Amino acid sequence: MLLQSLKYPIIQAPMAGGVSNPILASAVSNAGGLGFLAGGYKTAEAMRQEILEMRKRTKHPFGVNLFVPNEDAVQEEELSAYRKQLETAAHQLGASVGEAKTDDDDWENKLNVLIEEKVPIVSFTFGCPSPKVIQQLKEVGSFVVVTVTTPEEALIARDAGVDALCLQGIEAGGHRATFHNTVKMKEDYSLLMLLRLVRKAVELPLIAAGGIMNGEDIALILTAGAKAVQLGTAFLRTPESGAHRLHKKAIADPRFQSTVITRAFTGRPARGLVNTFIKEYDQLAPCAYPQIHYMTKDIRKKAGETNNPDYMSLWAGQGFPFARELTAAELVKTLMSECEQALKRVAFRI
Numbered sequence: 001m002l003l004q005s006l007k008y009p010i011i012q013a014p015m016a017g018g019v020s021n022p023i024l025a026s027a028v029s030n031a032g033g034l035g036f037l038a039g040g041y042k043t044a045e046a047m048r049q050e051i052l053e054m055r056k057r058t059k060h061p062f063g064v065n066l067f068v069p070n071e072d073a074v075q076e077e078e079l080s081a082y083r084k085q086l087e088t089a090a091h092q093l094g095a096s097v098g099e100a101k102t103d104d105d106d107w108e109n110k111l112n113v114l115i116e117e118k119v120p121i122v123s124f125t126f127g128c129p130s131p132k133v134i135q136q137l138k139e140v141g142s143f144v145v146v147t148v149t150t151p152e153e154a155l156i157a158r159d160a161g162v163d164a165l166c167l168q169g170i171e172a173g174g175h176r177a178t179f180h181n182t183v184k185m186k187e188d189y190s191l192l193m194l195l196r197l198v199r200k201a202v203e204l205p206l207i208a209a210g211g212i213m214n215g216e217d218i219a220l221i222l223t224a225g226a227k228a229v230q231l232g233t234a235f236l237r238t239p240e241s242g243a244h245r246l247h248k249k250a251i252a253d254p255r256f257q258s259t260v261i262t263r264a265f266t267g268r269p270a271r272g273l274v275n276t277f278i279k280e281y282d283q284l285a286p287c288a289y290p291q292i293h294y295m296t297k298d299i300r301k302k303a304g305e306t307n308n309p310d311y312m313s314l315w316a317g318q319g320f321p322f323a324r325e326l327t328a329a330e331l332v333k334t335l336m337s338e339c340e341q342a343l344k345r346v347a348f349r350i
Helices: 022-030 044-057 076-093 107-117 131-139 151-160 191-201 215-223 245-251 276-281 291-305 328-349
Strands: 010-012 035-038 062-067 121-125 143-148 164-168 206-209 228-231 259-262 270-273
Touching (some): 010 022, 010 328, 022 035, 022 044, 022 062, 022 328, 035 044, 044 107, 076 276, 151 191, 164 191, 215 228
Parallel strands (some): 010 228, 121 143, 143 164, 206 228
Antiparallel strands (some): 259 270
16 A cells, blocks of 8 residues: 555645646655645646646656546525625735636646556545546556545545545544535534444545644554544644745734635635625635635735735634644654654553
């Protein structure tokens, strides 16, 4: 199993929007963990170029993540109403409200690139690809992972033939990986409870994600049965991270005290730092992804250009106050040292 070949059971989460770039991902892989590229929000060719750059930077395994397209119904009236509300924020920033368009994020072309490039690990978010797609990837040697948020999703992915599951607890930053973008989501699970429930339901290697920020967290999760842990927010403040400088600064800014799950920026539930935009638009945003992502894109861009974090999507998990400003390699080394010390303390008590 590929996960067992890693020096350390630490996976850097695939954070879209430029955060998980080849510099960060290769640094993590070179440090003994598993670096991940995010295939979302870029063309298939741009994704290929990042894969090629990764191979120049590391000889170790790495992963690439894709968004699974969905066909959830969207209410056009709600979109039109939200557009009118967004005009206020756009006007304040000198931005425009984008077209409420939809696409499949270059799905087929990206799949072809992954197959052609024989990427070591491929993971999926927002759904489970067909058994045929999973088999095609496995035939070229890819280890296939699907991100799930419920035991029901875990069963779907297992039956489709995946090699492992990534369990995303409610504590996680960024988008919820739910298979469907419905008005009323089913029960959300904390990571530990999700880990227990999925372990009971399926016999697959499990990767745990959500709120993991230090070695003690890692020791706890590994002891609970996960084969590896996936961290996103913990890597945001590293110099290798492609996060916007205002995003990095906000993570450590005492002005931002909490996180919340919101649809305001993209139309899909995602956890981020509570700022002015969320306070003003959270209750107004309908379920409409990627339409709202495109509608707010220029607003978020202009906010970054004008040094205004209050209108940016500052994705972060609940453990954000514990994010450290270390290099990626230093962070991996520190996390493992803390983990080993925590496991020794537990063994001593027993």
